[in-house]
Amino acid sequence: MFIDALKTIWAESGFAAITWQQLVMIAIACVLIYLAIVKKFEPLLLLTIAFGVLLANLPLAGLMKEEIGSEQGGLLHYLYLGVKKGIYPSLIFLGIGAMTDFGPLIARPSSLFLGAAAQFGIFIAFTIANLIGFTPQEAASIGIIGGADGPTAIFTTTRLAPDLLPAIAIAAYSYMALIPMIQPPLMRLLTTKKEREVKMEQLREVSKLEKICFPIVVTIFCVLLLPSVAPLIGMLMLGNLFRESGVVERLSDTAQNALINIVTIFLGVTVGATANAERFLRPETLAIIGLGLVAFMFSTIGGLLLGKLMYKLSGGKINPLIGSAGVSAVPMAARVSQIEGQKANPGNFLLMHAMGPNVAGVIGSAVAAGILMALFG
Template identity: 60%
Template sequence: MWQALQEFFESTGLYYFFQDDGWKNLVMILISLTLIYLAVFKKFEPYLLIPIGFAMLLVNIPNTGMFVETISIVDGEEVASYSGLLGFLYYGVKLGIYPPLIFLGIGATTDFGPLIANPKSMLLGAAAQVGIFLTFIGAIILGFSGPESASIGIIGGADGPTSILLASRLAPHLIGAISLAAYSYMALVPMIQPPIINLLTTKKERAIKMEQLREVKQTEKVIFPIIVSVVCMTFIPSSAPIIGMLMLGNLIKESNVVPNLTKTAGESLLYIITILLGLSIGATTMGSSFLRLETLMIIALGLFAFSVATASGVLGGKVMCKLTHGKVNPMIGAAGVSAVPMAARVVHIEGQKNDPNNYLLMHAMGPNVAGVIGSAIAAGLFLMFFM
């Protein structure tokens, strides 16, 4: 009788919690509950943190078999295969399917009008990418490999799907930590950016009002995604999955002839893929592989990347302010990170704190959508060098 009870106990997940790595699973379960709390009650990126947090909970309850990774040797090389419900869903990340489809949905909901109306804002989107490359160098110095450093650096773009796609290609063993860091800092944009903006700008600069943008014609909006696709993919072919899907989604939207496709791509498809992507990310956060020193280093480097990206964007805005003799509010440079539209909203709110009649949202959207393109190009460059 006692032996039967002992065998039953050892077959439960509860038994595993008392083994050597069991405490790691308990810690990850607490983290998963924290993510769910932040998503539900604090509304931090709820669309992604709820599936990520719950998948994290599922895989850290021992013996569920929800995500099983098997390593086999093929032609002298290690090859990973996956099983279990979340394991099968993870193939969408491993094969690079989910992130481009996310970009298809983003394109269908993005208005590139502010960028077309003010092409100079593309420079601010480029300036904000400095954080990516400085963090890449910093990660190299700290001992990460080139592909790992590239995957960590891209967190500075504040672009979750791009971070996931690059990590899945260059450093799949780090995808959980990189994804979690990227989406966490995206959610914390309203907390991280204002202190940096206020530190680097004067009250007079923050109060600068900008001229109203010109009206952009539909023809321009239709031609724009085609031109961007041709130029970007010609010079950086490896950016095709991200840029191609982003611009296809935008072309569908701006054509005004396929409203059902626009609605499907921007709503149903986007939310379905978001669920699948969130579950796949959460599945990679098992305590035994996630709770390591390098995870803490990645989270710290991610914060550094995002902070530097914000600062470099603001400094780029200050340069543009000087060159235009005070016609550009330097705060809009902070929106050069690709957290759309959160970063643009932060800039707008900071502007209204100084002057309630200062409307910067549309001006900030130019660098904001430019940042999406910029981070995709940066990812393409890393893929070109390390694949």
């Protein structure tokens, strides 16, 4: 009888039900957890995504089970509604807006062109993805990885190609974490030592009035032009207005700390939980990861090439290294520009100059996403 009971427990346990594909996914989850904890690759999101992958691939747990009739769905199924409805990416943008100082961009608005050029990879990846057989919606979602903006990639994918969400989210955040490895070789390849040594002039001081008006003007202009991007740009600029207005410090503090942290947990774990073995272990995943890298590299190249052009046009006053910061991974891309600039000239201090293209990239990738959603949504 005791043996029978043990057999029953075993037969009903997840151990008996687990498949080799789920074991592979659990191994992938463990690798991602390792990368997040030990290598510190975007740990805030990678750790939660990885744990979501782990939870989703434990058989019989049913955390992502849909609600059927009176039968309750799984916990993560309900939390996932925030991703499905585009709520979490927009709330993350609210927090990013509250954390972002657009001062360097307002002080040197030509940074916007670098933010635009660094969206180049999106369209290169889009074209290649189309060529190898992805639908235009899928190709657009894959291409947006090149914007180096996790929330934008998730937002676009949930609207255009929800089936690809786990692969795209994991690729986007992994490459963002790998920026210090992906960008420097391209930066050194495409710029001369003389260009990298350029010390840039001090930025002008930006008045409080300009900083307050900026989010209002950008919201009105962008949302009127691209209504599909209203949730992202609207929340980004609302968060920034909280910060710059100076009259709602509690809201600003909540948006840039508690709220963004809570939403990051929900977003990460539920996006990870969509990566079940059936959806993830497909040849398309490898293609997406490869195309994501292509997108990132070409976005960096686009920013650098325009940076070089601006170097020439400005008579050598603009260091082209700030161009690579046009990909919107804030502030990591700007930090990479700073590090490379200092390697070429120890007296170089590019961080503040690179923040302009960096935050312009956030707007640029949201605009690119809005265009793609308008075309294929």
